[in-house]
Amino acid sequence: MSQSTMRLQSFDLASQDVASVDVEWLHGLSLGVEWPHRPSDWDLLRSVGHGFVALDEIGRVFSSAMWFPYGADCATIGMVITSPRVQTHGGGRWMMEGILRQCGERRLILNATRAAYSLYVSLGFEPQATVYxxxxxxxxxxxxxxxxxxxxxxxxxxxxxxxxxxxxxxxxxxxxxxxxxxxxxxxxxxxxxxxxxxxxxxxxxxxxxxxxxxxxxxxxxxxxxxxxxxxxxxxxxxxxxxxxxxxxxxxxxxxxxxxxxTTMTRGAPLPxxxxxxxxxxxxxxxxxx
Ligand SMILES: CC(C)(COP(=O)(O)OP(=O)(O)OC[C@H]1O[C@@H](n2cnc3c(N)ncnc32)[C@H](O)[C@@H]1OP(=O)(O)O)[C@@H](O)C(=O)NCCC(=O)NCCS
Structure with missing residues (x-):
């Protein structure tokens, strides 16, 4: 076949509780961005935190975001991932906005990769320290x-x-x-x-x-x-x-x-x-x- 191109139709993603999907989907998602988590690491995180995933119509997971409550007024945010295939289409921001709604008035801490830094700045997070x-x-x-x-x-x-x-x-x-x-x-x-x-x-x-x-x-x-x-x-x-x-x-x-x-916080500085x-x-x- 001679060289040619085609544009596939885009698809819709729907959010669902992170606790509701098979851990292998989550493992695949983190492997896709070269994170080292094992399925057991995801299970540990799911046992102490909340969050959701974004799925397509046939149940494939393309995005995740979680938060971890500490007492009544503090939480950390993590496991924010968008599959490389669908990055820079607004998914990360959409997931973060959902997480921030769930976190309410809590003061927040997260550790930002370079790819996510500007997204977090735009959501009101301020840099506090470098993590080595x-x-x-x-x-x-x-x-x-x-x-x-x-x-x-x-x-x-x-x-x-x-x-x-x-x-x-x-x-x-x-x-x-x-x-x-x-x-x-x-x-x-x-x-x-x-x-x-x-x-x-x-x-x-x-x-x-x-x-x-x-x-x-x-x-x-x-x-x-x-x-x-x-x-x-x-x-x-x-x-x-x-x-x-x-x-x-x-x-x-x-x-x-x-x-x-980079550790970033919203609501209070890092001790x-x-x-x-x-x-x-x-x-x-x-x-x-
Ligand atoms: C960070 C990440 C979740 C962003 O997901 P995404 O679905 O591409 O995010 P969005 O499309 O909503 O983009 C959010 C903003 O970040 C910017 N952005 C996205 N990818 C970026 C990159 N690689 N470098 C710099 N900025 C980037 C976008 O331009 C956008 O800004 P805008 O809303 O002002 O236009 C995704 O790149 C990812 O999973 N990276 C690998 C894992 C990771 O680093 N996770 C973050 C952990 S803290």
Whole structure:
């Protein structure tokens, strides 16, 4: 056949609850934009969040967007994806507008890729910080914290209280969901929990996060404790530390910088990370902040 072109008719998309579709559709959608999520990662996110997908007339999923409530007045937004075939036709904006209606008056946090940045600016989000996605096959590191302890399920209330002090909102429901699939380490001073870190299966291997500590030094102690025994395994950690001891340890441990995203908020600024008070040194996930 000689070379020729034709224009296919466009089609309509309808929105539906993200909980209602087969996880394989979601997995295909995230693979299509080269995200590492496994079906089990989507299932975990669907168990703690809400959102919807856009489907065509025969049930194919072309778009997704989710939000994750933390207490009554805060939420994060994530898993905003439009299939490359239908990008730049207004789908992302339509999905985001639906999510914003569901979130109501909550203050909002999200982590923007370059492709999504201008969309979020136009919806009232303001940049707060760069997130450094560090990952790779772990090399042996010297554990730097003799005092690091393992935290069991019955220690979760103290973890949630510490997390709220650092994050600025109640993430106890999320932490209760992460705990059964996570290794959890903690640091105590005067009997009081002052730092915690989690590691769980994610994407190509595992992710270390959240990490909350009162100083970068203590964050390093927690992270090296969770890197212990991971030699040769693929590990990821997302931090807002632009440099310093944590980034140096990650680099030495085989987790160099891979990519960056921008944390943006609407309604309130992101809590600062300052030595002496609880701060977030690693994200739970891009979608969960
Ligand atoms: C970001 C993404 C969801 C946008 O979806 P979309 O359906 O193309 O979005 P829309 O067509 O509604 O476009 C929204 C705005 O972003 C702009 N935009 C879309 N793609 C862009 C790109 N690659 N770079 C810069 N701007 C872009 C559009 O011009 C549009 O602006 P306008 O409304 O002022 O004209 C989509 O590109 C995507 O899935 N990317 C890969 C995954 C990703 O990065 N997700 C975001 C996670 S934070």
């Amino acid at each position: 996605q560090c990952q790779g096959y772990a090399r042996p590191v010297v554990a730097q914290g003799d005092a690091v302890e393992t935290i069991a399920a019955d220690g979760l209330a103290a973890v949630a209280a510490l997390d709220a002090a650092a994050f600025g909102a109640d993430r106890s429901a999320l932490l209760a969901r992460l705990a059964p699939v996570s290794e959890i380490r903690g640091l105590r001073r005067g009997g009081r929990l002052v730092g915690y870190a989690m590691r769980r299966p994610f994407g190509r291997g595992s992710v270390i996060g959240p990490v909350v500590a009162a100083s970068e030094e203590e964050a390093v102690q927690l992270v090296t404790a969770l890197l212990d025994g991971q030699d040769g395994q693929f590990v990821r950690l997302d931090t807002r530390q632009a440099g310093g001891a944590l980034r140096a340890v990650l680099h030495a441990a085989g987790l160099p910088l891979h990519d960056t995203v 600062k990370v300052e030595p002496g008070s609880p701060g977030v040194y690693a994200l739970a996930a891009h979608a969960l902040s």
